[in-house]
Amino acid sequence: MASGETAATSWCSHCGMGFAAPPPPGSGSSVRCAFCHGVTRIEHHQHQRGGAVGESATTTRTLAAVASLPRPPPVPAGLVEIPAGYPSRVSGxxxxxxxxxxxxxxxxxxxxxxxxxxxxxxxxxxxxxxxxxxxxxxxxxxxxxxxxxxxxxxxxxxxxxxxxxxxxxxxxxxxxxxxxxxxxxxxxxxxxxxxxxxxxxxxxxxxxxxxxxxxxxxxxxxxxxxxxxxxxxxxxxxxxxxxxxxxxxxxxxxxxxxxxxxxxxxxxxxxxxxxxxxxxxxxxxxxxxxxxxxxxxxxxxxxxxxxxxxxxxxxxxxxxxxxxxxxxxxxxxxxxxxxxxxxxxxxxxxxxxxxxxxxxxxxxxxxxxxxxxxxxxx
Structure with missing residues (x-):
């Protein structure tokens, strides 16, 4: 990994799970979710930040900054298939x-x-x-x-x-x-x-x-x-x-x-x-x-x-x-x-x-x- 590069946190586009991976070279990469196995495309591109044109940044957030960022939305229950034979929740x-x-x-x-x-x-x-x-x-x-x-x-x-x-x-x-x-x-x-x-x-x-x-x-x-x-x-x-x-x-x-x-x-x-x-x-x-x-x-x-x-x-x-x-x-x-x-x-x-x-x-x-x-x- 090049100097100054850090792992980035992103969220699965299918189930909302978080995952981390080192930023790869090139314009983007695909990451397979450990939970639902869905593939999420992560784009890496150049854009302006703080007025500086051409400064390299990714569309994902670095792990070092995660602590100050809001918690991602919970995984939608409907996207996780629970087998019908599993016990149901008791009322009350x-x-x-x-x-x-x-x-x-x-x-x-x-x-x-x-x-x-x-x-x-x-x-x-x-x-x-x-x-x-x-x-x-x-x-x-x-x-x-x-x-x-x-x-x-x-x-x-x-x-x-x-x-x-x-x-x-x-x-x-x-x-x-x-x-x-x-x-x-x-x-x-x-x-x-x-x-x-x-x-x-x-x-x-x-x-x-x-x-x-x-x-x-x-x-x-x-x-x-x-x-x-x-x-x-x-x-x-x-x-x-x-x-x-x-x-x-x-x-x-x-x-x-x-x-x-x-x-x-x-x-x-x-x-x-x-x-x-x-x-x-x-x-x-x-x-x-x-x-x-x-x-x-x-x-x-x-x-x-x-x-x-x-x-x-x-x-x-x-x-x-x-x-x-x-x-x-x-x-x-x-x-x-x-x-x-x-x-x-x-x-x-x-x-x-x-x-x-x-x-x-x-x-x-x-x-x-x-x-x-x-x-x-x-």
Whole structure:
């Protein structure tokens, strides 16, 4: 890229999604939308600005200036086809809705055990502990006979749109994903560590992955005032999978502080539209997640993060976010370390000596709060 050139933000002419790409040479370019796959023509031309004739500029706006620009219009609901078989919204305020995704990658070298069990256990938790109506929970797994409910990239994008579509004040939304996650080199300079995180649908080798930029665009930005979203993500490299601005750092002794992970280009564009988004993920961006083979039998395989999350919630009803995160980390630390040094001595050593080989669940949010005062509620 030539000196002085910056990535430009434009909006899909078909569905309204935002995307970024470095300005190419020539008079224009075509960009394919990650969500609807429509192609938008972006023109680059010479025009007057501030009285100077011939100064080069594009018809799109640079990322560096996005923070000061108005939010683009929301995606028209009519342009996103939601399958007729998906649950409909329950009438009345304060509704609950959940999307639970378990990807097994059956028959491939990437095959995972336990992701379908993750979905089953999460459904039970949501219904039994938090009063989610069973009819308002959408599951995407490879066990489904309905072709619109298998976790392909297209279905997952549609289901995420279903999750937030029509949400209003008082709504509680949950997105749970169990499967593979990866990192990809950041091409638009909106990541602190230089890498995008991404989810892998069952057909990712053919259809592609789903970047954190797209996830944020679909299920975070549309959240209006009074709408709350929790994302429970059990994958590798999932720490900042929703691209939320704040990451909570917590020490082994319980000391905590929020870190601002916003880049100047994403100060406003990455935030909800007045709502609240919180993610609890299986590990940091540079770590890998595991199943719970350290503390589960083979017949009931479940993701280590999903298992620790459910057990922590069940062990302490009304817990806070801080106590929940601490309990999850302790359970994973003890479970994944049980094969090395068991017993109380092993627990003490693992608590005192951090291990890069043990995943640590992460907490991110669209706004900062006291994690030991705010109760965890779905």
């Amino acid at each position: 305020g304060g509704s609950k809705r959940a999307l639970l995704v378990g990807v097994s990658y059956t028959g491939t070298k990437h095959e995972l055990r336990g992701t379908v069990n993750d979905v089953k256990e999460m459904r039970s938790l949501l219904c039994d502990r938090f009063g989610f109506p069973s009819a308002c929970i959408l599951e995407l797994t490879e066990k489904e006979s309905d072709p619109t409910r298998v976790p392909t990239r297209e279905n997952l994008l549609r289901a995420m749109r279903w999750l937030v579509e029509g949400s209003r004040s008082g709504d509680s939304l949950v997105f749970h994903f169990s499967g593979h996650g990866v990192q990809k080199l950041d091409m638009n300079d909106d990541e602190v560590d230089g890498y995008n995180e991404a989810l892998c649908p069952m057909d990712f080798e053919r259809s592609g992955k789903i970047l954190d930029d797209d996830i944020n665009e679909i299920i975070v930005r549309p959240l209006g005032k009074g709408v709350k979203l929790h994302a429970i993500v059990d994958t590798c490299h999932s720490g900042t999978i929703l691209d939320l601005p704040y990451l909570c750092r917590m020490s082994r002794t319980g000391y905590w502080q929020w870190e601002n992970h916003s880049r100047p280009s994403g100060i406003l564009t990455k935030r909800p539209n007045g709502g609240l988004a919180i993610s609890i993920s299986g590990c940091s961006d540079d770590q890998k997640s595991a199943d719970a083979s350290g503390f589960s039998d083979e017949s009931s395989s479940i993701g280590a993060m999903t298992d620790s999350f459910i057990k922590a919630v069940e062990a302490e009803p009304g817990t806070t976010y801080g106590r929940l995160l601490s309990a999850m980390r302790t359970r994973i630390r003890d479970g994944q370390g049980s094969r090395r040094l068991p017993g109380r001595l092993g627990s003490f050593v693992r608590w005192m000596i951090p291990s890069s080989g043990v995943q640590e669940p992460q907490l991110c949010s669209s706004e900062m709060f006291d994690i030991y005062r705010k109760p965890f509620l779905l």
